[in-house]
Amino acid sequence: MNPWFQGVVARAEAKSDSLSPLRQGAVHSLKETTWPGRRTEHWKYTSLSVLENLELVHTPSNQELTVAAIENVQTIDLLFVDGKLRTDLTALQLPAGLTISLLDKADGLQYVIATSFFSQIKPKRHLFGLVNDALANDILFISVASKSIIKPLIRIISHHSAGHEAHQRVLVRVQQAASVKIIEQIEGQGQHLSTNFTEFEVSEHANLEHYRLIQPSAEALHFGGNHFCLHQHAVLNSTLLGFGSVLSRTDIDILHNGEHANAKLNAISVLGDSAHFDLHSNVEHIKAHGKTTEQVRVIVGDKANAVFNGRIHIHPKAQKTQAALHNRNLLLSRRGQVNTKPELEIYADDVQCAHGATVAEIEEDALNYLQTRGIARDQALVMLNVGFIQELINQLPDPHLAQWLNQGLLPRLKEIAIT
């Protein structure tokens, strides 16, 4: 058994707080868990051996942090440092229909509602999700009342300090015909370990615009998850952007729990040096007339390593489903690695589905074309890399946010192209 994991189980068993009853199932499962190795299907290309000798602090640091604004985007900022919420929720001026609370401080009804779906949307199979169930402290609960259209972007910044281990959990409930935009920014310094899991319930006719930015330090050990439950006519538009690190794994689950739900998932990953980025996505169509469009684009430079496993599972009753999953990888270096596996499992006979994965190098013809117009080879490479990603960035619903994301992306793309 891995010593870090032994420590986790011991801490989980010893933990006693008002949420303990909710955590019991997870603690029990953790005790029963076999530590995954290379032969474990879902950890085949991501080694956990780096977790063996970790000495991390389990209490949050006191470091002071300020949050830089996003130009031209109105936000409601929620800052977490090492899993502890720093923002004073009572001081926030929230628009009507929006409630934000910590689970252990939520009032009676909110508490009942939140606890009713804690760990219900996130499947039990995610080992680090169970760790998060057992150890997360400040569990944030965001609720949008029915028919409320929340204009400002809810921005959850999770900062992780060097030498720390932290577990952070967010629950989001978007009620009937409501609409909300949420961005999760996961950042950090030096070596640290974090689990960041968020569960979203998107009710009938509700609309969720979601972003997750995973940009921790190069030494970070990150495990994350976004788990969505979509009810009838719910609309999800989610964009994931990851830069990888020593160990970075994200699991996404989308459940079509009502008919006519529409999910769009775009993921972008830009990996340089020896960054590792593992994305597993699983979409379950259990009801008819659902639609899923998933596009994953990855640029792999230097000695980086990209892992993608995307599954779409169409159950017998999910007739008239339309699902498309495309993974494209641009491999810039002979030493880089891509392991990709799109999976389509179809048990209904009247569906439209497509899936595919490609791994390609920079197109010499395109490079040549740009050069014949006077553009230097290095610059042309950057332009082609940017172009590869930009097709997805251009699909973002908010152009200001796209511009802000580009400010973070472009320098990364330049660094990668030149190495």
Next chain:
Amino acid sequence: MLTIKNLHARVEQIQILNGLDLIINPGEVHAIMGPNGAGKSTLGYVLSGREGYDVTEGEVHFKDENLLALDIEQRARHGLFLAFQYPVEIPGVSNMEFLKESVNAMRLHRRQEPLSASDFLKAAKTACQQVQLPLDFLKRGVNEGFSGGEKKRNEIMQMILLEPSLCILDESDSGLDVDALQVVANGVNSQRNATRSFVIITHYQRLLDYIQPDFVHILANGKIVKSGTAALAQQIEKEGYAFLNTATSLEIKA
């Protein structure tokens, strides 16, 4: 402007150019015609510096520089422009962004200040109008989803913006209807002046009805086998390249 002496080149070990000679002076328009597989497009690619097109013998001087020693982008910045027969599509890179980088790379080389965003936009719009491309083409990915004719017009638009001194047009007329042909020809004619030269690679006399060449050359088996005035193009249009066969067979016998 351009002096080519005894140029030999091969592509993937296949010899395509076999001792080609050509001299182009400033302001001249040269048409290069010839049967399929003669090496016309190869000439354009070799001059532009495309990878995989290896010069095995001969010299090329462009404005007193050894052209063959320059990188692809350096050749372009020195004023060599190749309008591609099949321009590539580059999704994600907008035409606008691409053209701006390109124009400013040229300006930097000429020691000019980069164009401001608004000056560039003005120049790009004018060039677009000149080749009758709608302005929203500037926002689209480079050649992405353009029709054959639109791609050709986009090439001419780039030529107008980049102000090269030697323009090589590789079958810029192929696949064009009469109206589009006229647009391309007008674009070229508007750029003719005493210092700018053109090499027009074509299969048909048709384009030369609109762009009057000073010289017409016939390229066959990797070399220029006959040169003349515009009348030569008309002769080929009537008689085809049959006369070459006799010439070539004589050559082989000799």
